[in-house]
Amino acid sequence: MNAEDDRLLTVLPIHLSNALAPNVHIHQFPLLTRPLQTPPSAQAAGKRIVFRVKPKVRRLEVHVPVDTRPEVWNSERARDLGIARVEDDKEKNQESQKTKSREGEEPRLSEIRMQSEQVPQQGAYMLGVVRDGRLHLHPVSETYQLRPTLTYMDVLSRKSKRRTGAGDDSDSDDGPPPDPDDEAPPPAVKKEKKQPTGEAREVQVAARRLDREGGQAIQGGLSAVRRDMLMTMRAEEEEAWEDLEYCDGETEESGVAYEAVFSKRQEPLECKTTVADFLKNTSNS
Amino acid sequence: MADGNTPASQPSNESPDPSPSKAIGSLAKKQSDVTRLGTQKLKFVPTLPARRKSGGEVKPEEHVPKPTPTEQGRGRGRGRGGARGGAPPSVEMTASGPFAMGPALAGSSTRRSAPRSNFTPIVPLGPSASSLGSGLTSSAPPTLKRETDKDAQRVKVEDEEAYSEPDEGVEIVDMDNVRQMDWMAPESLRKDKDDAKRRKKGAKVKKEGKANLDKKGKGVAQPDAMDVEEEAETAAAEVDLANAVDLSESEDEEELEDIIEDFALESEQLEESGVPQERLYFFQFPEPFPTFQSKQPPPDAVSIDVDMPDPSDPKGKRVSFAEDTKPPAPAPAKEQEAPNTTLDGQIGQLEIYASGAVRMRLGNGILLDVAAATQPSFLQHAVHLDMAAKRLCVLGEINKRFVVTPNVDALLEDLASIGIHTQDALQIDEEGLIKMDTDS
Numbered sequence: 001m002n003a004e005d006d007r008l009l010t011v012l013p014i015h016l017s018n019a020l021a022p023n024v025h026i027h028q029f030p031l032l033t034r035p036l037q038t039p040p041s042a043q044a045a046g047k048r049i050v051f052r053v054k055p056k057v058r059r060l061e062v063h064v065p066v067d068t069r070p071e072v073w074n075s076e077r078a079r080d081l082g083i084a085r086v087e088d089d090k091e092k093n094q095e096s097q098k099t100k101s102r103e104g105e106e107p108r109l110s111e112i113r114m115q116s117e118q119v120p121q122q123g124a125y126m127l128g129v130v131r132d133g134r135l136h137l138h139p140v141s142e143t144y145q146l147r148p149t150l151t152y153m154d155v156l157s158r159k160s161k162r163r164t165g166a167g168d169d170s171d172s173d174d175g176p177p178p179d180p181d182d183e184a185p186p187p188a189v190k191k192e193k194k195q196p197t198g199e200a201r202e203v204q205v206a207a208r209r210l211d212r213e214g215g216q217a218i219q220g221g222l223s224a225v226r227r228d229m230l231m232t233m234r235a236e237e238e239e240a241w242e243d244l245e246y247c248d249g250e251t252e253e254s255g256v257a258y259e260a261v262f263s264k265r266q267e268p269l270e271c272k273t274t275v276a277d278f279l280k281n282t283s284n285s
Numbered sequence: 286m287a288d289g290n291t292p293a294s295q296p297s298n299e300s301p302d303p304s305p306s307k308a309i310g311s312l313a314k315k316q317s318d319v320t321r322l323g324t325q326k327l328k329f330v331p332t333l334p335a336r337r338k339s340g341g342e343v344k345p346e347e348h349v350p351k352p353t354p355t356e357q358g359r360g361r362g363r364g365r366g367g368a369r370g371g372a373p374p375s376v377e378m379t380a381s382g383p384f385a386m387g388p389a390l391a392g393s394s395t396r397r398s399a400p401r402s403n404f405t406p407i408v409p410l411g412p413s414a415s416s417l418g419s420g421l422t423s424s425a426p427p428t429l430k431r432e433t434d435k436d437a438q439r440v441k442v443e444d445e446e447a448y449s450e451p452d453e454g455v456e457i458v459d460m461d462n463v464r465q466m467d468w469m470a471p472e473s474l475r476k477d478k479d480d481a482k483r484r485k486k487g488a489k490v491k492k493e494g495k496a497n498l499d500k501k502g503k504g505v506a507q508p509d510a511m512d513v514e515e516e517a518e519t520a521a522a523e524v525d526l527a528n529a530v531d532l533s534e535s536e537d538e539e540e541l542e543d544i545i546e547d548f549a550l551e552s553e554q555l556e557e558s559g560v561p562q563e564r565l566y567f568f569q570f571p572e573p574f575p576t577f578q579s580k581q582p583p584p585d586a587v588s589i590d591v592d593m594p595d596p597s598d599p600k601g602k603r604v605s606f607a608e609d610t611k612p613p614a615p616a617p618a619k620e621q622e623a624p625n626t627t628l629d630g631q632i633g634q635l636e637i638y639a640s641g642a643v644r645m646r647l648g649n650g651i652l653l654d655v656a657a658a659t660q661p662s663f664l665q666h667a668v669h670l671d672m673a674a675k676r677l678c679v680l681g682e683i684n685k686r687f688v689v690t691p692n693v694d695a696l697l698e699d700l701a702s703i704g705i706h707t708q709d710a711l712q713i714d715e716e717g718l719i720k721m722d723t724d725s
Contacts, residue, residue, distance in 0.1 A: 007639035014645060016577065018630045023670045025685070031664040039468050050675045072469040124574035127667050128566040128687075129678075135635050136570065137408070140667070143365070207724055240457070244670075247678040254678040257669040261680065269630040271648025273575035 009130065015136045015263035022141035024127060026263070027060075029114070029146050038249075039067035044281045047110065049248075052241040060144055061117035062246075068110060075108070082108040084159075085152035114146035131262060564684035565667055569658060575647055577632055614721060645689060652695035658686040 029036055038049055044251075047065035068071060124142035247253040458466065464473045632645035635655070643655040665683040670676075 009639055010637045012635040012637070013631050014633045014647070015630065018627055019629065019630045020669050023672075024669050024680070025670055027668055028661070028667040029664040029666070032662055033464070034472075036664060036666065036679075041468075053672075053677075055672060064639055067469050070469070071467075074297065074536040093300045103370075122569070124570040126568040126570060128568050128684075129563050130566070131563055137547075137632075139574070140567075198427050242675065245674075245676045247676060248603075251678070251682050253676060254669075254680060257671070258680045260669075263629045263631075265629045267579065267630045269577040269579055269628060269632050269648070271575055271577055271632065273648050273651065283493045 017263035026143045051244040051246045054239045057236045063111040069230040078109040084155040088155045098145040113150045565681045567686045652692040657690040
């Protein structure tokens, strides 16, 4: 591809618009072939996808209703898990008013919750659409990966562990060793929210774990890293969820937003970056 | 064609000797030292894989394919081909699956054809087990237009397979079609593209095998056997090609073609449901994206929220970090410094060349190469989060990813011509090399 005599076939003008910036995000879901959609049975029952967000900590959560037909869904288990989830929510202060009223007496697990994890962007991301022989670009500000949260399972296992023996439950529940980067709420939550009798034991266990990790073991306390983590988590838990209206790709609002991505003007923009600057910047970044 | 069997091959004739004879024999071992071992040919009758056609023969073949390369061959490729033809299951194991063909195919195979979430309307649930979920029809085996033909062919081939009598109450379902059974059905992985080819080759080699049963010697060839052999030879050669070459060549070709197609099909408007079917593409540019500014001062009241009406101010209207105002920051957000500036206009052009290269030419001679990136197989939504209106709008699904890289040749040329005189650490060494400053 070094040939400059390569025949030029087509030329598409490139347009740039940042009309919707910085609100254009990319969401990645662990779905291979199916779209993010409520199953037909759930949709018939009136359930919809719900999104909620904690703006300050940049965390999103999407609730996708599940298919609760008896052929593919075990309702007794759903009931158990539903109860666990309600408890889990209470602990983490994540309940929304809606769910409280809706669930009523019998909480059932009827949706899959996916929480987001923001991933850092490598380079400048742009969304591009080809329309009318022009390529329209729009910057993407943030990228999130969503994955299902199963934190209610901890509640369940905690219950069963309490029954069998309250000894090492924090240890056994903490499967993988605590990762300083990992903001998984459950281990920390257990540390704080357990009963006072558990508290003392928790602290000792924490110290032991830190020893194993080679971190600083402050007797009877938590290391700085841990503390930071806990603070972040607490901040997150304290922030309230804001519900969002989810507009599918086919709704009118989405159409409006989609059209806003396109550049409306034809005027050429002047480039302020010279090639040398460009090279310097790319080599630096 | 040497008569001297390599010692390795002899024991392999008697017992399945897995790796050396099979793997290497397929490519390098051309001798068919085979003739005297013609008796072994009896065993090798490759058939189509695993369907209940010739029940008895299936098993022995699968065990025997390894020794056969040496025997089969009157010659050369056929033996290997025969072995390959006869053992498609084992070969498939190594090369099948959604990731086998490399990132391009993995991506293209699972790329959604519908850019927006234009799902078919909800289908009311019928009988539970076999009801088709609505989403399945649009999103089930992710089919590109190109792929549908192959898929269709493959499906036809499979439909022709005769299944044995179903037991009572058991419904026979093809594995590939499991996905379509129900909304909650598990996803079927895509089978190898070359299945159909291999099966056909297998049939041909089988004929040859049968014909060879009667013969002993290498040189003894009867007309029909020769014909069959030739068939099988070409078949085997093709099979080898299929195995050896397709994996790489087709990938590359697909990639390049795809890129061209993605951009060149400007007028493709499949306005079926009224929802525009434009594909959403994702571009990854090097950070920082070049800054742009509107040429004219913003006297046009149309332009929104310009904070600096002074046209001579070069800092007005930026799209991303400017190197002189901020150090190149790793943060992804673009509009951190000037949330009010908006940009709307043409910044360059996308050039598509006959060789398949796609380049972007922005202002000031910045030339960028566009290439297809690794395509993720999962769902990606481009969304617009409107906190003011408390709304999250899905703009659509991302169809394809591209990576944009600076064209190094152009950069170097520019450096040579202009960069020398700037004070940006582009000093010339003694040997005439430009010193690149990489520490700052």
